Structure formats: structure tokens, C-alpha cells
Amino acid sequence: MKNGWWIASSVGALAVVVGVAGLGINAQINSLNHPPAYTVAAPTEIFQPVQAQAEVDFTQLRAALETAADDPRLGRFVGQIRDVDTGEIIWSQNPDAPVRPASATKILTAAAALYELGWDDTIATDVVAGDTPGTVVIRAAGDVTMSQEQLDDLAEQLEGQSIDTVLVDTSIWSAETFAPGWERIDIDAGYIAPVEPVMIEGGRIGGSYGDLPRTHTPALDVAKALADRVGADDTGKGTATSEALVLATTESENLETRLRRMMEESDNVMAEAIGREVAQHRGEPTDTASSARLTMDILEQQGFDLTGVNIVDNSGLSFDNLITPRLLDDLLHAAATGDTLRPLLNTLPIAGGNGTLIDRYEDLGGAGWVRAKTGTLTATSALAGTVTSDRVYTFAFVSNGSNILDARAAMDEMATVLREF
Structure with a gap:
């Protein structure tokens, strides 16, 4: 049947x-x-x-x-x-x-x-070489559930690189990150975050699940987290060309998961x-x-x-x-x-x-x-x-x-x- x-x-x-x-x-x-x-x-x-x-x-x-x-x-x-x-x-x-x-x-x-x-769709997030020596760029691709373990793995793949700046490129999505009609108070309440194409565990602060307070700067938080792991001092937003050399990559869980x-x-x-x-x-x-x-x-x-x-x-x-x-x-x-x-x-x-x-x-x-x-x-x-x-x-x-x-x-x-x- x-x-x-x-x-x-x-x-x-x-x-x-x-x-x-x-x-x-x-x-x-x-x-x-x-x-x-x-x-x-x-x-x-x-x-x-x-x-x-x-x-x-x-x-x-x-x-x-x-x-x-x-x-x-x-x-x-x-x-x-x-x-x-x-x-x-x-x-x-x-x-x-x-x-x-x-x-x-x-x-x-x-x-x-x-x-x-x-x-079975998955999302690959690459870290690529920047335009200047010592700079890498996280090419955000839509993975908003990146885990601490994924960041650890990216940092391991970047071992041996001399990195002083980590940027994040969010250009794959619209610059609009917060819809009309949503309430900003809901960010701190844990119901929503500015919608950017890379986040750590949905932008939650202090955990991986539930309606925990969310960050107001999710993509920059990812750059900062990777910078801390690789010993870089500076972070920010930037752009990466499609031809940029891929130095590290991580893949999301599949769509069903x-x-x-x-x-x-x-x-x-x-x-x-x-x-x-x-x-x-x-x-x-x-x-x-x-x-x-x-x-x-x-x-x-x-x-x-x-x-x-x-x-x-x-x-x-x-x-x-x-x-x-x-x-x-x-x-x-x-x-x-x-x-x-x-x-x-x-x-x-x-x-x-x-x-x-x-x-x-x-x-x-x-x-x-x-x-x-x-x-x-x-x-x-x-x-x-x-x-x-x-x-x-x-x-x-x-x-x-x-x-x-x-x-x-x-x-x-x-x-x-x-x-x-």
C-alpha cells in the first residue's frame, strides 16, 4: 500500500x-x-x-x-x-x-x-584568498546553521596561511536583511535575526537551539569567530571574485535535515x-x-x-x-x-x-x-x-x-x- x-x-x-x-x-x-x-x-x-x-x-x-x-x-x-x-x-x-x-x-x-x-541539496561555504596578502574572504552562500565544529574545521584547513584579516562577502543575497513589518525587539527575543547568508547556528547567542537571543551582526560574527581561530586581528565585510583561490571549504547538512x-x-x-x-x-x-x-x-x-x-x-x-x-x-x-x-x-x-x-x-x-x-x-x-x-x-x-x-x-x-x- x-x-x-x-x-x-x-x-x-x-x-x-x-x-x-x-x-x-x-x-x-x-x-x-x-x-x-x-x-x-x-x-x-x-x-x-x-x-x-x-x-x-x-x-x-x-x-x-x-x-x-x-x-x-x-x-x-x-x-x-x-x-x-x-x-x-x-x-x-x-x-x-x-x-x-x-x-x-x-x-x-x-x-x-x-x-x-x-x-539532498547542500550549501558549500568557501574561504578564498583576498586581493591583498594576509587577507581571506568567507564567501557566504546561504548556510545559516554553521556550527562551531565547522569553524574549527575551516581553521584547520587554513593552518600554515599567514592571515591578518578575515572578511565576509554577503553579496549573494539582497542587502535587505530585515523585512517591513518585523519587529526589531524580536531579535533580542530570539525569534529572528538580520537575514544574512552566513551565520553561526542561526545567529543564536549562547547556544545552538531554541529561542535564544540573536545577534544583530550575524555575518560579521562568523568572520570574527574564524579570525579568532586563525589569529587574525581585523574583520569586516568585503568581496571575493569568482576566480579567487579556494583555501578552505565546509558543507552544510542536506535540505531534509x-x-x-x-x-x-x-x-x-x-x-x-x-x-x-x-x-x-x-x-x-x-x-x-x-x-x-x-x-x-x-x-x-x-x-x-x-x-x-x-x-x-x-x-x-x-x-x-x-x-x-x-x-x-x-x-x-x-x-x-x-x-x-x-x-x-x-x-x-x-x-x-x-x-x-x-x-x-x-x-x-x-x-x-x-x-x-x-x-x-x-x-x-x-x-x-x-x-x-x-x-x-x-x-x-x-x-x-x-x-x-x-x-x-x-x-x-x-x-x-x-x-x-
Whole structure:
């Protein structure tokens, strides 16, 4: 059966939840903070796929879903649920209504990147010889998750060079690094950083994961970090010619791995960077608005209906983004039934297990069986993903004009209806 691979992986996801719970982790709920993602080794694939029934009567399930959707905690609530095997839409409520999606926007960003770049895409960052003796230039190429280990490796490759100046060339991307409508206070809050084409761990200060404060000068920080390692005194921005001699190079993780981190942590910096990477690959402008329009263009070219949809960034940080639940569900259904977007499902947080869902579903039967992208802005909550029961379902829920924690709880309960039916 075409969906069996994913059902088996969802059963394995439950083992992940059990393992995480055994650690006794008590994550504090904060309506706008996303907890760090936890990584657990993948379980041995010993589970057999669940076979969908040939016929199923969704009447009782629809009734239960309609009751759940009528919960006043959900505010202005829209959504859609589909049975993966048959493609039948088994419940919907204003699915074509454009609503504020928050970080559910990242589903669009991830899908466009998979279509354009492929799951195995990586980014190579070179350090090249500068125009003057003793100068090297980091040729930024879009890797915003550079690690301390990568910097150590670059420094080792540069051993024996007499270096007194380290520059960084950020010209591959637009000079616009901060979009209209974003708030500068969100840099120190850990939600965003000036979007430049090279950063250390998304520009975080003091760690590698979570909503830690971000730097205001991410590219220069990379130059400074490398300069410290090679004993150089001066740093700054500069340019490197395409013919410059490559002295050292480092490669990012592949796109699927980066998307998983982006989705699990709901990392806005990574989403904006991946959107710009796609635009650069296409030879299109890489400012925020242009890269967001390109995301929509790519999805439309793939046959998705974007009627009423308008996004102005790739992260969902803007309050001006509008997406329909039908589009979110269409993308998830395409991932569940086709090869190109299939890696998208593996990037989704696991209910009660990791990422932005680690502290949810504690007392719900959906724990371990729901995988979904969250979304949170003021008076906005979203949840879109998959549920495995005797069948596999895709769903997209968006609540506007509601209390965040109340809406989250109600959506989690509604997703659990799918699991327990």
C-alpha cells in the first residue's frame, strides 16, 4: 500500500515519545517561546504497516469532528481533514477562507524548497584568498546553521596561511536583511535575526537551539569567530571574485535535515534563509517579499490552488500573511501520496515527543500519533499535519481571534478525535 511506509514510521514515533517521556523532561509552556528540539535515535523498523479498510463510513467521525470544531475556545476557526488513502475530504469548515497562519507558513516554504532544490541539496561555504596578502574572504552562500565544529574545521584547513584579516562577502543575497513589518525587539527575543547568508547556528547567542537571543551582526560574527581561530586581528565585510583561490571549504547538512530542524524548532531564520536559497537557485531577487512570492509561484506551477493566498515572508512572522487551510492540507496530502514532498512528513514535530509539540498532548491519545507543524502569533494558533489511526489523515486547523493556550488545547483534542475514532 502506498501509505504503509508512513504508518510504520508513525508507530515508531510512539517509541520516540516513550523514550523522551522516560527522561522526565518537564518543558514549561510559553505562548510565544518554542522549546528546543530533542533528538532520539530512530527505532529499528520492526513494525508492520497498518492496512486501510476498503470501505469506511465517516458519518460518526464527522459528527465527532463537528462537535469538536464547535468549541468556543477556537475563536474564528477554519480547517480541513482528508483521508489519505481515498483522498476524501471528511470534514471542512470554511477551507477556502484566507486566515493568518503564523508559522504554518513554513509548510509552504518547505514544499517549495523540496520542489526546487531536492531533499539532498547542500550549501558549500568557501574561504578564498583576498586581493591583498594576509587577507581571506568567507564567501557566504546561504548556510545559516554553521556550527562551531565547522569553524574549527575551516581553521584547520587554513593552518600554515599567514592571515591578518578575515572578511565576509554577503553579496549573494539582497542587502535587505530585515523585512517591513518585523519587529526589531524580536531579535533580542530570539525569534529572528538580520537575514544574512552566513551565520553561526542561526545567529543564536549562547547556544545552538531554541529561542535564544540573536545577534544583530550575524555575518560579521562568523568572520570574527574564524579570525579568532586563525589569529587574525581585523574583520569586516568585503568581496571575493569568482576566480579567487579556494583555501578552505565546509558543507552544510542536506535540505531534509535542515528542514527538520526548521520545522521542529519553528525557526524563522532558517525559513527565511531557505526561501532565499530557493530564490538564489532560480536567479531571482532574494529580498523577503520577492522570495515569498517565488514560494507561491513554485507551488502554483506545481498545480496547487493559491486562490486567496498571499504571503509576504517565508517564516510566518508577519501578521500580513494569509493562507487557506485547503492549501495547507493539499500540500500535506501531496506529501503523504507522492515522492517529491514525502520528506516533509519526517520534518513535522511529534505530539508529546519533540520540538514545538514536546509539552503538548500529555494526557491525550494523540501523543505519538499526531505529527504537525504549529503556528503561534498574537491571537493566532495553527496546527497542520498528519494523524495515524486505522487510517492516515491529513489535517489543517487555524484559529484566529482566540486565546493561544485555549485554542491549542482545543485543536489538540480535535486531532486526537482522529486518532481515537
